[in-house]
Amino acid sequence: MNFDIPLFPESASSLASQVDNIYFFALGVSVVFSVLIAGTIFFFASRYKRRRVDEMGTPEQTNMMLELTWSVIPLLIMLFMFAWGTKVYLESYRVPRDADQYYVVGKRWMWKFQHPEGNREINTFHVPKGRPIELIITSEDVIHSLFIPAFRMKRDAVPGRYNTAWFEATKTGTYDIFCAEYCGTEHSLMVGKVIVMEPYEYDDWLQGNKPEQSLASSGAELFEAKACHTCHRLDSNARAPILANIAGKPRLLQNGKTVDATDTYLRESIMNPKAKIVAGYQPIMPTFQGQLTEEQLLELISYIKNLGADQAQTPADPAAEG
Amino acid sequence: MTPLVSTGKRIPDYLNAAYGLKSWLFTTDHKRIALLYMASVTMFFFLGGLMAVLIRLELVTPQGDLVEPDVYNRLFTMHGIIMVFFFLIPAIPATLGNFLIPIMIGAKDLAFPRINLGSWYVYNAGGLFTMYSILNGGVDTGWTFYTPFSTTFSNTYVLATGLGIFITGFSSIMTGLNFLVTIHRMRAPGLTWFRLPLFVWAHYATSIIMLLGTPVLAITVLLVALERSFHIGVFDPAYGGDPILFQHLFWFYSHPAVYIMVLPAMGVISELITCFARKRVFGYRFIAYSSVAIAVLGFLVWGHHMFTTGQSIYASTIFSVLSMLVAVPSAIKVFNWTATLYRGSISWDTPMLYALGFIGLFTIGGLTGVMLATLGIDIHVHDTYFVVAHFHYIMVGGTIMGYLGGIHFWWPKITGRMYPAFWSKFAAITIFIGFNLTFFPQFILGYMGMPRRYHAYPDEWQVLNVMSSAGASILGVGYLIPMIYLAWSMRYGPRAEANPWGAVGLEWEIQSPPTAHNFETEPVVDKEAYAYTAEQGYVPPTKEAEFV
Ligand SMILES: [Cu+2]
Ligand SMILES: [Cu+2]
Numbered sequence: 113m114n115f116d117i118p119l120f121p122e123s124a125s126s127l128a129s130q131v132d133n134i135y136f137f138a139l140g141v142s143v144v145f146s147v148l149i150a151g152t153i154f155f156f157a158s159r160y161k162r163r164r165v166d167e168m169g170t171p172e173q174t175n176m177m178l179e180l181t182w183s184v185i186p187l188l189i190m191l192f193m194f195a196w197g198t199k200v201y202l203e204s205y206r207v208p209r210d211a212d213q214y215y216v217v218g219k220r221w222m223w224k225f226q227h228p229e230g231n232r233e234i235n236t237f238h239v240p241k242g243r244p245i246e247l248i249i250t251s252e253d254v255i256h257s258l259f260i261p262a263f264r265m266k267r268d269a270v271p272g273r274y275n276t277a278w279f280e281a282t283k284t285g286t287y288d289i290f291c292a293e294y295c296g297t298e299h300s301l302m303v304g305k306v307i308v309m310e311p312y313e314y315d316d317w318l319q320g321n322k323p324e325q326s327l328a329s330s331g332a333e334l335f336e337a338k339a340c341h342t343c344h345r346l347d348s349n350a351r352a353p354i355l356a357n358i359a360g361k362p363r364l365l366q367n368g369k370t371v372d373a374t375d376t377y378l379r380e381s382i383m384n385p386k387a388k389i390v391a392g393y394q395p396i397m398p399t400f401q402g403q404l405t406e407e408q409l410l411e412l413i414s415y416i417k418n419l420g421a422d423q424a425q426t427p428a429d430p431a432a433e434g
Numbered sequence: 435m436t437p438l439v440s441t442g443k444r445i446p447d448y449l450n451a452a453y454g455l456k457s458w459l460f461t462t463d464h465k466r467i468a469l470l471y472m473a474s475v476t477m478f479f480f481l482g483g484l485m486a487v488l489i490r491l492e493l494v495t496p497q498g499d500l501v502e503p504d505v506y507n508r509l510f511t512m513h514g515i516i517m518v519f520f521f522l523i524p525a526i527p528a529t530l531g532n533f534l535i536p537i538m539i540g541a542k543d544l545a546f547p548r549i550n551l552g553s554w555y556v557y558n559a560g561g562l563f564t565m566y567s568i569l570n571g572g573v574d575t576g577w578t579f580y581t582p583f584s585t586t587f588s589n590t591y592v593l594a595t596g597l598g599i600f601i602t603g604f605s606s607i608m609t610g611l612n613f614l615v616t617i618h619r620m621r622a623p624g625l626t627w628f629r630l631p632l633f634v635w636a637h638y639a640t641s642i643i644m645l646l647g648t649p650v651l652a653i654t655v656l657l658v659a660l661e662r663s664f665h666i667g668v669f670d671p672a673y674g675g676d677p678i679l680f681q682h683l684f685w686f687y688s689h690p691a692v693y694i695m696v697l698p699a700m701g702v703i704s705e706l707i708t709c710f711a712r713k714r715v716f717g718y719r720f721i722a723y724s725s726v727a728i729a730v731l732g733f734l735v736w737g738h739h740m741f742t743t744g745q746s747i748y749a750s751t752i753f754s755v756l757s758m759l760v761a762v763p764s765a766i767k768v769f770n771w772t773a774t775l776y777r778g779s780i781s782w783d784t785p786m787l788y789a790l791g792f793i794g795l796f797t798i799g800g801l802t803g804v805m806l807a808t809l810g811i812d813i814h815v816h817d818t819y820f821v822v823a824h825f826h827y828i829m830v831g832g833t834i835m836g837y838l839g840g841i842h843f844w845w846p847k848i849t850g851r852m853y854p855a856f857w858s859k860f861a862a863i864t865i866f867i868g869f870n871l872t873f874f875p876q877f878i879l880g881y882m883g884m885p886r887r888y889h890a891y892p893d894e895w896q897v898l899n900v901m902s903s904a905g906a907s908i909l910g911v912g913y914l915i916p917m918i919y920l921a922w923s924m925r926y927g928p929r930a931e932a933n934p935w936g937a938v939g940l941e942w943e944i945q946s947p948p949t950a951h952n953f954e955t956e957p958v959v960d961k962e963a964y965a966y967t968a969e970q971g972y973v974p975p976t977k978e979a980e981f982v
Contacts, residue, residue, distance in 0.1 A: 117897050121882045134810045135881070142801035149772060149797050153790055156775035161782070162712070166974035169713030169778035171967050179720050182769040183762055190758040193808050198751050200810030205747050220587075254583040255677060257742060257817060261883025264814040268743045270678065271582065272671025275744035288892065292742075292817040292885040294576045296587060297503050300888035384674065 124283040124308060125263035130200045132264070134193065141189055204265070207278045211244035213417075215327070215410045218249070218256035218269035221298035223289060226410060230323035230330065235304035237289065239281055240314035246278045248375055252406045257293035260306055266292055272383075274375040281308040331415025334408055343397065346419075352397065353390055356419040364391040378413050445954065447850065447947040462547035463950055468533035469848070470554050475525050476917075478561065482516035485509045487910060490872075490903040498890035506889040507574040508590070514577030519599050520561055522833050523691060526698035527609055527644075528557070530840045531637045533848060535613060537941040537948065538631050540622025540957040545615040553608035560602030567591035567598065576887060578688075581669035581680040585661040593659055600655045603648045606694070610644025613637055622940070624959035628722070631939055631963045632715065635722040636701025639729035643690045643697075647733070651687035654680065678743055685736035693732045695829055696796075697725055699836025700767055703789050706839050707771050709937040710786035711778030712974070714964040717770040724763030731760040741812045750809060757807035764800050768793055783935070783979065784858040788839030791866045795831025799824060802877065820880025823873045831869060838865070838916065845920070846930030846979075850947040853923040855981035857915060865912035871905025928980055936975035938965055 123129055160169075215226040225237045239245055249258055251269035259266040260279070267277035291302035309317060325333075335341055343352035359378065362370045366389040371377055380387055382404070385397040404412070448465045451457075458466060488509050492500040501509070532550065536543050544550050567573055573595045575584040584592050617638050621630070658680070660666050667673035669680045708715045715721060737745060737753030771793055780786070802824040805811050815821065842862075846852055875898040884895055891899070933942040940957055941948075966972050 118882060118894050119878055131810055131814050134808060135805070135814075138801075138805045138808060138811060142798075142805070145801060146794075146797055149768060150794050152772050153775060153793060156772070156778070157780050157782070157790060160711075160775065160778050160780045162779045165978055166976055167712070167779040168968070168972070168974055169711050169780075169966060171714050172716055172773070172776065174717050174719070178773070179717055179766070179770075183766055186765045187759075187762050190761060190804055191755075193804065194755050194758050197808030197810035197812075198754060201741070201750065201754075201813060202747060204810075204813055254587050255580055255743075259817070259883065259885060261814070266742050266813050266816060270671075270744060272677070273744065288883065290883065290885045294507075294578075294580070294583075294887040296574070296583060297507065299507070300498065300503070300885075300890045387674075 122262045122283075122285075122287065123264070124281055124285060124287055125260075125265065126280040126282055127200070127204055128262065128264045128282075130203070130264075134196050134200060137196070138193055141193075145186075204277070207246045207276060208244040208280075211246035211278050213246045213248060213414070214239075215414070216247050216249045216258055216269065217406045217410070218251040218258065218291065218295075218302075219406075220253050220296055221291070221302040223256075223258065223291075223302065223304050224407070226327055226407070227318065228327055228414075229318055230326040231318060231321050232323065235289070237304065237306045238314060238317050239306060239308055240311040241281050241284050241308050242311060244278055244280045246276060248410075249275045249277065250379075250406060250410075254295045255293050256291045256295050256302065259290040259292035260287060261290070262287035263306075268293055272379075274379065276375075281306075284308045284310060327411055327414040328418040329415075331411035331413070331418075334404075334412055335415055338400065338403070338412075340412075352393060355416045359417040359419075363388075365389060366391050366393075375413055375417075378416055379409055382409065382412065445949045447945065448950045449850075449947055451950040460551070462543070462551050464532050464536050464544050464547065464550055465848075465948065465950075465952075467550050467554055468529050471524060471528040471532060471557070474554070474558060474561065475521050475529065478516050478520040479525075482513050482521055483910065483913065485513035485516070486906065489513060490906040492889065493891075493899045494903045496891050496893045496896050496899075503889045504574060507576075507887070508572035510887055511573050511576050512568055515564065515573070515595060515599070517829075518577055518691070518695075519602055520557075520564065522695040522829055523606060524557060524609070525695075525833060525837050526702065526840065527613070527637060527640055527694075528553070528605075530702065530837070530844060531613065531633075531640075531698060532609070534844065534941055535616060535634060535637055536620070537944070537952050538634055538939060539617065539620060539625055540940050540953060540959065541616065541620040542951045542953065544612045545620060546612050549608050550612055553605040553612070556608065557602050557605035560598045560600070560605065563594050563598030563601065567594040570594075578684060579655075579658060579680075580684075581658065581661070581675075581677045582671065584658055585670050586672065592662060596655045596659050600652050603652050603655075606644045607648045610641035610648070613641040614645065617641075622957050622959050628719065629959055629962050630722075631701075632704035632718070632721050632725075633698075633701035636697045636704070636725045639725040640694050640697045642726075642729050643694050643732065647687045647690045647694070650683060651691075654683040654687065657683070678740070678745065681740050681743060682736065685739045686733070689736040689739065690729070690732045692825070692828065693728055695833045696836075697728060699792065699833045699840075700725065702836040702840040702843075703771060703792050704767075705937075705939070706785050706789035706843055707774050708964040708966070709843070709935050710781050710783060710789065711775050712781075712936070712966050713774060713778040714962070714966055715770065716773040716776075717766070718963070720766050721770050724766045727763040728760060731756065731763070735760055735807075738807055738812070741809060742816050754807055754809050758804060761800060761804050761807070764796075768797055768800070782859075784855065784862055785839045785843035785935075787859060787862040787866075788835050788842065791862065792832060792835040792839065795827050795835060795866075795869065799827030799831055802827065814883075815880050817886055818880035819876040819884045819886055822886050823876035823880060826873045826876075830873070835865075838862070841916075841920075843935070844941070845923070846934050847941055847946050847948070849924055849927070850930055851923045851927030852930050852934065852979070852981050853919050853927055857919045858981075861912055861915035861919075864908060864915065868905050868908030868910070868912050872902050872909050873905070875899070875901045875905075930980075933975070934979040938972060939963070 217224040225233045249269045251271045256269040263279045267275050287306050289304035358373045383401050389395050573590045575588050661669050665673045667675045669675040735757040738757045879898050930946045961970050
């Protein structure tokens with residue numbers, strides 16, 4: 113048995129100290145209030161202890177000012193915590209523009225990581241220090257939750273949708289990854305390690321484990337293998353929309369609504385095309401439900417997102433907004 | 435204070451009004467039904483407690499070596515289901531509430547005595563389904579039944595347990611309905627709303643939640659059953675459903691359910707504090723309104739359980755600020771109770787120990803709740819032991835302390851007997867210490883990052899886990915001691931007087947135990963609650979309550 117009592121987790125991300133700061137503030141407030149209340153109770157209970165059986169208390173009038181004071185002061189402190197906490201929360205959602213996109217798939221009971229360069233890992237995740245890293249997280253089966261305490265980061269892996277999170281590691285080392293959402297038998301074994309390396313080490317590591325191709329180029333192959341290209345051409349949107357330059361943009365639908373082409377939207381367009389029909393097209397796209405694994409989907413999406421970077425000229429797109 | 439039983443001939447009390455098993459199983463007397471409920475919830479409490487013992491034993495070592503992972507998962511699932519649905523929710527309303535509300539408002543019974551009895555049978559019918567599933571190996575979904583795990587992946591007795599919860603929910607609806615109607619229609623002449631004891635206010639607010647919230651739970655459980663059996667495609671993304679929708683529905687009930695558990699305990703505390711400080715409660719109206727405010731606001735904060743699911747960040751922001759607002763009425767109560775002690779005449783009798791313990795533990799539970807509502811903190815501590823510790827401070831530190839305090843306060847009224855002073859104080863202190871030792875280390879573990887529902891964990895967290903398990907064994911002993919002396923007291927305890935504590939309230943003006951109809955003549959109320967002054971006719975007792 114290890115007799116050290118650790119009291120505080122390591123901090124290894126740019127967010128960690130921000131979370132800790134609110135936590136310490138909240139902790140301070142809590143300690144002050146707890147001690148104040150417990151102290152007052154103890155003081156009153158001893159000071160006014162009943163001395164004779166028939167002793168009576170001295171009645172008190174309700175004091176409006178007092179009531180207001182002790183309602184408003186906690187309220188103000190809480191609103192302050194709310195504002196501060198929300199600021200940090202929003203930051204944890206606002207992915208920096210230059211972040212590299214990594215994909216994470218939770219599956220009973222393992223974590224699969226895909227690097228943009230195509231490297232794949234299971235339960236181990238190598239990342240460079242000092243570079244913002246965006247995680248696009250999903251699950252193959254039930255809900256999981258990717259939790260890295262040292263980064264103060266947690267995001268649920270929900271089947272059928274992509275959640276995003278990001279972090280920037282600030283300290284090299286090896287840190288725990290846990291699954292925080294109960295997912296069945298081996299929930300507590302659905303753990304892993306994130307290994308933060310100096311950027312040059314990381315680049316070496318990438319080279320040393322060089323996969324055959326990047327995520328997007330695997331996607332390009334799939335795009336042909338699954339015959340997507342027969343409808344989605346690069347030069348003509350006669351049958352189906354050109355997919356270049358649509359990722360992240362607003363899409364006009366047949367029913368007049370507009371949706372952003374998020375990863376979750378792209379996924380739905382492939383798995384359940386009838387759910388949202390793009391304006392100006394016939395609902396002829398077949399569903400690929402059951403024909404693609406979550407990884408293959410990610411490759412396709414990565415391919416679609418990379419399309420257009422090099423296509424300067426594209427024919428007019430009827431569903432492009434604005 | 436004039437004793438109401440002054441007719442000369444002694445009327446048998448409710449315990450002796452009739453004899454035999456049938457007289458209990460077919461009774462419509464709210465007091466007897468309260469005792470039936472007390473027997474049932476106590477049984478479930480010890481069953482759920484047994485599972486907690488096994489959980490804490492497993493966690494003594496970091497390896498998952500005591501039981502198989504599947505067994506462990508069933509243990510914490512059944513522990514949660516039993517404790518939440520079969521103990522914490524009915525614990526105070528169906529026992530103390532059932533016994534006291536009619537008496538406190540000067541009525542002979544609840545508005546619908548047969549529905550009241552029916553609710554007990556419904557509750558037990560639900561319990562039977564749950565027992566059936568336990569005997570067959572149980573459920574492993576967690577008490578939260580998250581989809582698509584519960585609908586598609588779990589191969590345990592989800593349907594039977596779900597049905598059990600579905601059925602038991604109706605007993606809660608029946609109780610809530612009964613209380614609402616009773617409190618509206620059956621108050622004695624002169625008993626205006628603002629003369630009601632705060633215990634009644636708290637139960638009024640609780641009943642609103644029971645009546646409005648429980649049907650949502652029923653619908654949710656039903657949808658899970660339909661999805662599981664017929665894949666109707668509401669929750670499982672493989673059939674076009676949305677698993678997060680389940681969480682919205684589930685927490686829409688289950689967050690307010692927290693207030694079903696804790697509001698009645700708050701009601702108990704208001705009674706205890708005033709009696710043992712022998713003083714009118716400070717800020718009566720503020721405490722009364724805060725119960726209603728909690729019930730209403732409690733329906734608007736469910737999304738704080740979902741900050742990491744990827745729900746809209748705007749929704750999260752709103753849920754965060756509303757969760758903080760709901761903390762204000764709770765804080766108001768704590769401050770008012772504390773202020774009530776000022777210049778009181780404070781006795782340290784057993785029920786008061788529980789009341790003071792409640793305030794301390796509830797304060798910690800509430801403050802850590804505010805931390806969890808803070809978005810920036812929640813992304814780190816969500817689904818960790820921090821949450822486990824937080825809600826045990828509210829539910830065990832709050833509800834169970836309130837329940838035990840209430841039991842010890844009204845025991846002489848309910849049974850007509852007293853219990854040993856020393857042992858009851860000893861148990862109260864043991865529970866307080868054991869509780870803190872069990873759950874305080876879990877806050878630290880949670881911030882360290884230990885996820886909840888983990889069967890095995892990294893070595894460096896062992897010491898804190900051992901502390902927690904050690905605390906749990908102290909806590910367990912603390913719960914067993916009252917079982918022993920209360921059982922003893924039922925037979926051998928010295929007879930209690932009508933009003934052993936010198937308390938104010940209609941229940942203390944009738945004999946102990948009360949007669950079947952509570953009041954032989956309808957009482958007329960001409961003063962406010964907690965009239966502990968000489969001007970209002972209060973005469974303090976001249977001798978101590980007689981313990982053993
Ligand atoms: Cu898990
Ligand atoms: Cu909640």
